[in-house]
Amino acid sequence: MNYQTFQPHPDLASLISCYWTLEVPAEGEAKRQRIIPDGCIEMAFILGDDIKRYISQDEFILQPRAMVLGQTVDPFFIEPLGQVNTFAIRFYPYGFANFVTSPIKDLVNRETPIAGLFEEHTANALEQKIIQAKHSQQRIAIIESFLLEKLNEKAIIDNIVKKTVDALISSNGTESIRAILKKDLSKRRQLERKFKKQIGVSPKQLGKVIRLQTAIKMLLNQESDSLTAIAYQTEYYDQAHFIKDFKEFTGINPKEFLGHENMTLSRLFYQ
Known part of the structure; x- marks a missing residue:
């Protein structure tokens, strides 16, 4: 298991806590993992195999491969279906609202595909760039360019x-x-x-x-x-x-x- 964190560009440091990556080799028998609330909103790109997110004891959905996970107020279970390779952006609680027009309350306790939050063509292009990038630093440069462009003016947090x-x-x-x-x-x-x-x-x-x-x-x-x-x-x-x-x-x-x-x-x- 390889988990790493990276610091954001100074212009984004007031909005983003960190970038993180997680790589886990495929195991013979996948185990459910309980994820608990951490007070943050995250944008994540699944670069490995699919990941189940359980919505009840036996029912599950497949997490979107490019998504935003809103505030969670209840624990939930996930289960990887093979190799885990994830690149994600962890926003401060007040950070993500500066990049979207959608009500943040609509994101609570759910994964939302990024194509539902940004213009579909733009979101799909971003996802492809992240997938095709050769390493984490390249992915960070891509996402930072995208986010800085979304800030029409210098971030002013209420x-x-x-x-x-x-x-x-x-x-x-x-x-x-x-x-x-x-x-x-x-x-x-x-x-x-x-x-x-x-x-x-x-x-x-x-x-x-x-x-x-x-x-x-x-x-x-x-x-x-x-x-x-x-x-x-x-x-x-x-x-x-x-x-x-x-x-x-x-x-x-x-x-x-x-x-x-x-x-x-x-x-x-x-x-």
């Missing part, structure tokens, strides 16, 4: 949304919206509307995902061998509340997470 996202990230998701807005609570409804438009989920939902991310990283990095200590450090009310949120976003409890075979990819992405 101040109230960016301020809220930055506060949630810097506080590991524990800062309350009341504290962020201080005395100007009249902005709360405006903030909720702008969040839905630019990010796809509410500030509260994003805060929960970010806080859980912090707890998962502590668990993976073995910063504490006590769930109670992790719950305390990430400012959960108690261990029971931590476990409840963990199961809501991952589908299993913290102790199962560390050794579960279908969590390999999620553990890799978080580490």
Whole structure:
């Protein structure tokens, strides 16, 4: 398994967290992998074999080979049908809205073919360029040229949304919206509307995902061998509340997470 990340061009660094690639040889018997929310929107190109995305215990769809995965608020399972070779762009929560006119809330919990978000001819041409590129750096140059062209002017991120996202990230998701807005609570409804438009989920939902991310990283990095200590450090009310949120976003409890075979990819992405 080969997972790599790459930093974006400075002109895109306020909107894109990173580019990433994943290569996994075909296995004799494919295993389902549970993917858990990470608070980001991603554009991905499947360059290897097809990948199933389960929509129920037994039903599945094949993921589009060039797609945008919107905000996810529930865990889901994928299963590669052979060799995995993926190139993807991980946007900050407020980043992808700067490149499309479609409502971001329409992308939540689903994969959308890029041909449904950009002009079909343009999207198909982009996909072919990515497929024909010889290496990751060439693909990064292609996608950056495409995205920079989409920005008609220098990216201006809505101040109230960016301020809220930055506060949630810097506080590991524990800062309350009341504290962020201080005395100007009249902005709360405006903030909720702008969040839905630019990010796809509410500030509260994003805060929960970010806080859980912090707890998962502590668990993976073995910063504490006590769930109670992790719950305390990430400012959960108690261990029971931590476990409840963990199961809501991952589908299993913290102790199962560390050794579960279908969590390999999620553990890799978080580490």
